[in-house]
Amino acid sequence: MTNTDFSAPRDITPNRMGTAGFTLSLAFIVLSFLYGIISAIIIGAGDSSYKMTDSVFLQFSTILMLNAWLLGLILSVLGLRSHPKGKATAGLIISLLPIISIIGIIGSQISxxxxxxxxxxxxxxxxxxxxxxxxxxxxxxxxxxxxxxxxxxxxxxxxxxxxxxxxxxxxxxxxxxxxxxxxxxxxxxxxxxxxxxxxxxxxxxxxxxxxxxxxxxxxxxxxxxxxxxxxxxxxxxxxxxxxxxxxxxxxxx
Incomplete structure (x- = not known):
């Protein structure tokens, strides 16, 4: 005879907002790393090989990174309204790192x-x-x-x-x-x-x-x-x- 306890049902619904925010925040970090490497290669190659396509690529990459960061921040904040909040919290922390870095740079430039x-x-x-x-x-x-x-x-x-x-x-x-x-x-x-x-x-x-x-x-x-x-x-x-x-x-x- 099976004894099933229905008195304490568990909420196993995934926090889709938090997961999406966390994923986009990680994507921003990866894209930033790749952007830095590719930019160094393109710029380091010299003016003779620097083409218009390279400039367009860098501009597109910058827009893509900013979108990933902004969406990651927004979805992570929205994800904090639901449970579980783990990934949403992690996504929010990752998204705030660039802001903290910028504040630190500005503070250094002033001091x-x-x-x-x-x-x-x-x-x-x-x-x-x-x-x-x-x-x-x-x-x-x-x-x-x-x-x-x-x-x-x-x-x-x-x-x-x-x-x-x-x-x-x-x-x-x-x-x-x-x-x-x-x-x-x-x-x-x-x-x-x-x-x-x-x-x-x-x-x-x-x-x-x-x-x-x-x-x-x-x-x-x-x-x-x-x-x-x-x-x-x-x-x-x-x-x-x-x-x-x-x-x-x-x-x-």
Missing amino acids: TPISFENELKERKAQVIERIKDVRTAQRAFRAEYQRYAEDFDELERFLHTNPTELRCDIEQLRYIPNSDNEFIMETGFTKTSSNRTGPFIEVRAPYKLFLDTIKYRQEIINLIDEEVNGFDRYPGIKFGSTDEADNDIGNWE
């Missing part, structure tokens, strides 16, 4: 320039403070010898025997803050405006030697281009000039 400006301001201030010490030391050297020290070794030897008020240790004087790089220093003699011979000095710290060129690579490229081509200025911190004697003015002043 990166702000972070770079803060770093630029802070590090420039530190470099200016150090390069002022170099200038102070060289002025003391010139007052004694009527010329500027040829290099940092000569300048350090002078400072050890002729105490001069500096903000940093003598051994740190040659180094650009936030780096292991030394200031670029040139000294010598040149003609003055009155056709007399006088000592010149130029000490430089290019931006690329004290800014984070890995994290802010493009920002630094843009900054240097703007300084050189936009304002015709030295892309960094410097004082003095190799073209003029008796000139130790800083470009921050």
Whole structure:
């Protein structure tokens, strides 16, 4: 005798909306992956082999992907109204990933320039403070010898025997803050405006030697281009000039 229990009937109706949404969401991921590979192949082939059919194919693929993503998102949301909700939930999560990625990219594009400006301001201030010490030391050297020290070794030897008020240790004087790089220093003699011979000095710290060129690579490229081509200025911190004697003015002043 068969004992059949009808008191707790089970709902075995499939959630067609959720399944469709999940399937389309997966299709979007697969299409995006294939699109990236095919695009790289087409573009990497060079302009000579890039044809109108390739452009049409890429446009069609983009429309197909967007449709798959949008339908997957809509059907996944509608599928949450029915049971079981597993595939609908998974489809919704997959569909939201591109939105989250776009928000992250936009947030990065907004925050990166702000972070770079803060770093630029802070590090420039530190470099200016150090390069002022170099200038102070060289002025003391010139007052004694009527010329500027040829290099940092000569300048350090002078400072050890002729105490001069500096903000940093003598051994740190040659180094650009936030780096292991030394200031670029040139000294010598040149003609003055009155056709007399006088000592010149130029000490430089290019931006690329004290800014984070890995994290802010493009920002630094843009900054240097703007300084050189936009304002015709030295892309960094410097004082003095190799073209003029008796000139130790800083470009921050």
